[in-house]
Amino acid sequence: MKDVMELLVNRHLNPEAPVLLTTVSGVASTKPRLIxxxxxxVSAISIITTKSFQVEVNPGNREPVICETSVGNFGNSVGLRNPGMEQALYEIGKLRKEHTFSSYLNVSLSANSVEDFITLVKAFDEVADLVELNFSCPHASAGYGASIGCDQNIAAEYVRLIKEATKxxxxxxxxxxxxxxxxIGVIAKAVMDGGADGLVAINTVGxxxxxxxxxxxxxxxxxxxxKGGSSGHHIYERALSAIKEIREACGEAIPLIGMGGVSTGAEAAALIASGADAVGIGSALGTVDQKVWPEYLSSVKREAEAIIRGEDSVKEQSTTYIIKHRQMAYEKHQVIKREQYGKDTCIITLDGTxxxxAGQFAFLWIPSIGEKPFSVAHNKPLTFIxxxxxxxxxxxCGLQVGDEVFVRGLYGAQLNNEITKKALxxxxxxxxxxxxxLAEQLRRQGTEMDILVGTSETVEGKALLxxxxxxxxxxxxxADEGRPGRVLDLLDSISLDDDQACYLVGPEVFMAIACRKLLGRGIKxxxxxxxxxxxxLCGIGMCGECACGDRLTCRWGTFMQYDYLAKEAPELIAYD
Incomplete structure (x- = not known):
């Protein structure tokens, strides 16, 4: 393992050293391929932080778990959703074997007992460059996160016992x-006196x-x-004051990773001036399209370094990448039509458009009940299946005409396809x-289409849409007639041209089998x-849940080409 302590100390002692940027726990770097x-x-990132792992699997809270109440200001209550120690250790261990890291890996850990923290620290020691004890989550269950970090005696005793058991x-x-x-300075001094090697601050406010x-x-x-934590612009000033308080309480020697609402080079430089040795960028990534994350983070780093060097004129480019409107705003709609299709499917039509x-989607939200993402079946009037x-x-499905439902979006990008003469x-x-x-886009491109639909049931002899x-x-x-995916049998005999395109929608195993058949028929x-x-969970790139390889569908769009998936996410197109 590389010596992350030396890197952080050198940055603190040498103002001319490169600025160190990190990802933060629970944002963006949440999946192995995103790590x-x-x-x-993303060359600007020096330290990559995982989500917080626990001993057991934690499904987290029901959606909505992330919200944006004003531009760039977020609320979150993911609830420490994670795959558990065994799966996480397997995934990170596999990464270590297959990938040579140039960055440092910070493995974040969460528990509600000293014993579980000790288990986690020992388990992840071989794959981590540093481990981060989450004493700070404001929306965790009782006994976790801030339940520990709010009491200096409990926090210090946890650290002392963990360090003693993991020598x-x-x-x-x-x-x-x-x-x-x-x-916060008192808490920081207490955990450092208890034996911590360094500090990270701050987590979300609230x-x-x-x-x-x-x-x-x-x-x-x-x-x-x-209730949930607050992140984004509105916690930046609190982050500045907290870093300053920690540095004053603990002195110059401790390594300190600072974060909280930073989105520009000027803000990163100010956090460093307050005492941070490295700067975490978290919620800001939800305000920037993933396609330009590398350029955005490079501009933050470059601007911060120029300011620290005392350059007279620093061009602020980082702000040009930031989306200036509220991306998670809800619009109220009324149900104007509801049709039952078969025994377990309904078609809901809303007022508005x-x-x-093709490639985009929206979220439906019922307050106090939940939300989920859905494809839009019709734009005018707005219709969902x-x-x-x-x-x-x-x-x-229980909504009736006149009931209210809220919609947010759109998310994802329009399908960017090569125009072909024919398409399946x-x-x-x-x-x-x-x-x-999709069919409307292809028609405008002059493409001749064959459309095959498989269904588990028909109503009055007709399929959906x-x-x-x-x-x-x-x-x-x-119709499936008791054998799901029966429509795939047609792919063995249907007329196909070698240079035509094929567009597949449906369950992943359904599409994987279709790909195998179509490739066997000569489709490129x-x-x-x-x-x-x-x-x-979010639609804006923060949660990382929609990753296909290293692309987020909420930014790139849902349509992915087979050659990309075969190289970057082969597990998504495999089947037994």
């Missing part, structure tokens, strides 16, 4: 502090109830009555909701487009 993305493609471990132990205390400015309803969904393109799969979709559109299940916008899709090209619907990898409708 390697930051290491390989053989090589990774330095950093403690992440909460700002939600009367004197918790508070985050209300939607339009409706007045609380947004976040959790066991804390909707959205200009949704909902399959009853769980508590939230059951509530959506293949849909399965409620994935057909994507097909109308059949009447509309029939107008775009030759349409064929195949780059002419295969798959609609990867991954789970996402």
């Amino acid at each position: 390697t993305y930051f290491d390989s493609k 053989e471990c090589k990774a330095p132990l950093f403690v992440k502090l909460t700002p939600n205390v009367d004197d 918790p508070i109830v985050h209300k939607d400015p339009g409706s007045g309803f609380p947004i976040l969904q959790n066991r804390l009555g909707g 959205l200009d949704c393109k 909902v399959k009853n799969r769980g508590p939230f979709s059951a509530d959506l 559109l293949l849909g399965g299940g409620t994935g057909v909701a994507v097909l109308p916008s 059949e009447e509309e899709l029939f107008t775009y090209g030759a349409f064929t619907c195949i 990898e780059q002419n295969l487009y798959l609609s990867m409708e991954r789970t996402t």
Whole structure:
């Protein structure tokens, strides 16, 4: 392992040393492929921080877990969602074997007992350059996070016992502090006296109830009555004061990673001037398109270094990458039509419109119930197809004409495809909701279409959206008849041209089998487009849940070409 302590101390002692930027726990670098993305493609990042791992799997809170109540100001209550120690250790260990890191890896850990922290520190020691004890999460369950970090005696005793039991471990132990205390300097001094090797500050401020400015309803969904931490611009001043207080209390020798609302080079430089040795960039990544994260973070680093050197004129480029509107704003709609399709699917039509393109999606929110992302079946009037799969979709299917529902979005980017003379559109299940916008785009490109749809059931002999899709090209619907994916049998005999494109929507295993058949028929990898409708919690790139390889569908769009997936995310197109 590399010596991260030496790097941080050198930055503190040498003002001319390069500025060190880090990712923060729970934002962006939350998946294995996103960790390697930051290491390989984002040269401005020196330290990559994982999400906080616990001994056992934690599903976290129900959505919404992230909200934006004003431009660039966020609330969050993810609830320490993580895959648990065993899976996380396997994933990071695999990364260490397959990837040579140029950055340092900070593994964040969360527990509600000394014993569990000791277990975690020992387990991750071999794969971490440093470990971060999360004593700071403001929306964790009782006994976790800020429940520890708010009491100087408890925090210090935790550190002392953990250090004593992990003397053989090589990774330095950093403690992440909460700002939600009367004197953060006192807490910082206590944990350093207890044996911590360094500090991280601050975590989110709060918790508070985050209300939607339009409706007045609380947004976040959790066991804390909707309370969640605050991050983004509105905590920056608190971060500055906290770093200064910590440095004054602990002296110049301690390594200190600072964060909290930083989005520009000037703000990073100010945090360093207050006493930080490295600067974390977190919520700001939700205000910048992932496609330009490397350029954005390089500009933050470059500007901060120029300011620290005392250059008279520093061009502020970092702000040009920042999205200036509220991306997570909700719009109220009323249900104007509700149709039941079969036993467990309904078609919900709302007043109003959205200009949704193929590859984009929106979120539906029912206050105090939850939210989920959905493809838009029709723009005018705004229509969604909902399959009853769980508590939230059951509530959506239970809506009646006149009921209110809120929509946010759009998210993702329009499909960027090569124009071909012919195309095959293949849909399965409620994935057909994507097909109308896709077919409209292809029609405008002059593409001749064959449309195949597989369905578990038909109503009055017709498939979902059949009447509309029939107008775009030759349409064929195949019922499963007890064998899911029966429509795929047609791919063995249907007429195909070598240079035509094929667009696939539906469950991932459905698309994976289709790809195998189509490749066997001579379709080129780059002419295969798959609609990867991954789970996402935010839609703006913060949670990382919608990663396909190192691309986030909430920014790149849901359509991914087979050749990209085969190289960057082969597990998503594999099947047994």
